[in-house]
Amino acid sequence: MQHVVTRPTPPFSSADGRLTVHQVPAWVDNLIWLIVCNETGETAVVDGPEAGPVLDYCAAHGLRLTTILNTHTHGDHIGINHDLQRRGKLEGLVVVGPSRRAADVPGLTRGVDDGDTARVGAVEGRVMLTEGHIDGHVSYVFGDLLLCGDTLFAGGCGRLFDGPPAKMHDSLRRLAALPEPTRVCCAHEYTQDNLRFAWSLEPGNEALAERIRDAWALRAEGGCTVPSTIGLERATNPFLRGNAPELLASLRAAVPGVPLDEPVEVFAATRRLKDLGDYKQRGDEGLPLS
Template identity: 45%
Template sequence: MLSVHLVPAFQDNYIFCASDGAHGIFIVDPGDPAPVIAFLEERQVRPTAILCTHHHGDHVGGNETLASRYQIPVYGPSQRIPALTRALQAGTHEVEGAAMQVIAVPGHTRDHIAYFFENSLFCGDTLFAAGCGRLFEGTPAQMYHSLQRLAALPTHTQVFCAHEYTLGNLAFAAAVEPDNAAIQARRQETSARRARHLPSIPSRLDLELATNPFLRTRIPAVQNAAHRFDPNCDPNDPIAVFAALRRWKDEF
């Protein structure tokens, strides 16, 4: 079973140190090397590899320092990843002995990928707890289809997203679906956790399917809300609904 440690970085980032007990420690999206080094030295362990979901600096800023210090390879989606050893395409790969599924999820960036192994999903800035990433390079259609690929994973999948945005995302979700009891319950639970300085990550895919408006574009209440925000939105077109929701969230 995968053991995942959250390493806080910057204001609201999470770096993940994941181990299946057999293939060492994989560092996921190390934007800042310092807290990762502190975590590894405190436990007197050495990492196996770095896994990157996309090229933004708050996800790859520690690559060169960590790769040099520990002499480990760096995996990611493209040559835009600093210190890249091997670019990964969508499909099943053996990465330093560990089998994992790489999922293409363009939208936030054009070459964003996610990693799925041991029933855990590391999705960078594509799927957030109760939300999704902004569209910096991709189109609404690309992001919609990327989210659908993630939504098709087993419902018990643990979702490790890279930012602590959950309370803000839930406020938006409640605006979209004010009568959704699951959203209200999740807001209360998450508020209580954050008040105790506990992370809201990981989420679970079944919880996302029940509360994340960006995964609920075929639900009538969500379709109607998107149409109210943008009367030109076709409520029967899930991509149009997604696009309206994303524009609404950008302004929220």
């Protein structure tokens, strides 16, 4: 099956110019990220379902893969570790991943947890524990680059496989506190589905309307909506907008009787409503596309 993205986001630099980021689509909607240290040429890959597209991309662009940064242990994120192992190419790589799930990360050489550091060549980043989607999930922050796996998505957030909602709520709250220009490099192109749900809750949000128009135009040409920014997420992502009056009113109408007094209750109700998927029946009907 063809990838939903046929025109990947072109390579871009971190704000300080020390890193170059490349996007490699894989499977149907996975987004693999390659981070190159411009000083040493060392290259880290962040997750991936398989190795083929990454090895091809590195060969075509003269990149030297030295490091894997794993965010979590779902098969479409550590599949690349297994695949490299099968090909005899895992040995010698630095493999950084969640220490809380160390046994499940093939080839792990360095387990990390909240507050630890991680390196790509000469550039040091930091690790945030961002659980909620699955236990042990970590995110990596290199300056204005956030590699957040399946925690925060463009316009949405990951499903709560391990939960409880309080874990994801806390993770998202801390990610949302990063500086607004921070680039959100998540692991899937799910944005249109996420924004359809967002619009079902906040049809009066002008920033959301503009984002929907931008995303639909980009996707119509096979482009990728990722990365977004923390600023855009704060303005439009329903899972970061528990204080928005229109969103709260929509929730109250959609899930009458469910307690919405605490921020974590609002988050849990929002996540549950999205999982129910009723908004999908409307398709693009009612979206502010013109």
